[in-house]
Amino acid sequence: MSVDQEETHQRLKAAVHYTIGQLCQKLGEDHRRKFSRQVVAAIAETTFRQCDIFAKDLEAFARHAKRSTVSTEDVKLIARRSTALSIHIQNKIEELSQEQKDSKKKSAGKRKSRDTEEDSRE
Amino acid sequence: MADPDADIIFKKNTVSKLLSSFFKEDKTRLSSDAVLLMAEILKVFVQEAAVRSQKQAESEDCDQVDIEHFEKILPQLLLDF
Numbered sequence: 001m002s003v004d005q006e007e008t009h010q011r012l013k014a015a016v017h018y019t020i021g022q023l024c025q026k027l028g029e030d031h032r033r034k035f036s037r038q039v040v041a042a043i044a045e046t047t048f049r050q051c052d053i054f055a056k057d058l059e060a061f062a063r064h065a066k067r068s069t070v071s072t073e074d075v076k077l078i079a080r081r082s083t084a085l086s087i088h089i090q091n092k093i094e095e096l097s098q099e100q101k102d103s104k105k106k107s108a109g110k111r112k113s114r115d116t117e118e119d120s121r122e
Numbered sequence: 123m124a125d126p127d128a129d130i131i132f133k134k135n136t137v138s139k140l141l142s143s144f145f146k147e148d149k150t151r152l153s154s155d156a157v158l159l160m161a162e163i164l165k166v167f168v169q170e171a172a173v174r175s176q177k178q179a180e181s182e183d184c185d186q187v188d189i190e191h192f193e194k195i196l197p198q199l200l201l202d203f
Contacts, residue, residue: 005143012143015136020168022130027172028187033179035172038189043171046196048140050167050203054160055144062150069151070141075159082202085166092162096155 016051017044054078072096132161171199 021040028034061074072093079086138157142150171192178191 008139008143012136012140015133016140019130019132019136023165023168024172026130027169027176031173031176033176033185033187035175035187036189039175039187039192042189042192043168043175046171046200047164047168050200051140051164052144054163055141056146058141058152058156058160059145059147059150068149069153070156071153072155072159075156075163078160079163085163085203088166089159089163092159093155096158 013044013048016048017041020044020047130165132164134158134161137161137164167199167203170202171195174199 017040020043024035024040024043057078058070058074061077062068062070065073076086076089076093079089134154134157137160138152141152141157141160172187174195175187175192178194179185179187182191184191
């Protein structure tokens with residue numbers, strides 16, 4: 001690996017570590033059980049390596065579907081091993097497509113009335 | 123952070139660069155929805171790791187989550203994802 005690639009790798013690792021640190025701190029406060037720094041570092045390392053597996057899987061799924069762009073369909077396959085996770089992801093996908101529809105409505109200029117309609121229905 | 127209640131998530135840019143750096147072929151691209159979903163999956167992964175470690179620490183009556191607790195939950199965590 002070249003020096004340049006090595007550096008981006010390190011930076012990405014640091015970014016992942018930072019976000020995980022924040023997540024752990026929040027959970028530690030919520031459940032009144034703090035995480036040692038070693039645990040945060042271990043979770044970061046695990047997540048980083050898991051990402052490697054996820055990325056290679058996503059690439060293979062996309063290739064199998066004869067695409068060169070990874071789509072939401074491929075992400076659905078990543079979440080196939082756990083029922084709860086795949087349901088969660090399915091809901092997220094619906095949420096995203098709903099948002100896209102809403103933003104289209106916005107450009108059509110009918111947003112306000114419809115949004116209030118939807119809010120009252122919820 | 124300005125809003126303490128705001129959801130902590132991985133930045134879109136980070137996830138996109140992270141995944142791209144692991145792709146074997148350079149021409150593989152990511153759709154923006156796929157990036158958002160992967161950020162969500164990674165968040166769930168980290169939360170699972172953290173909460174399971176906390177549960178393990180709780181069952182051992184420890185006030186702090188230590189590496190040994192994480193070690194114990196790691197195999198099942200990896201099998202679940």
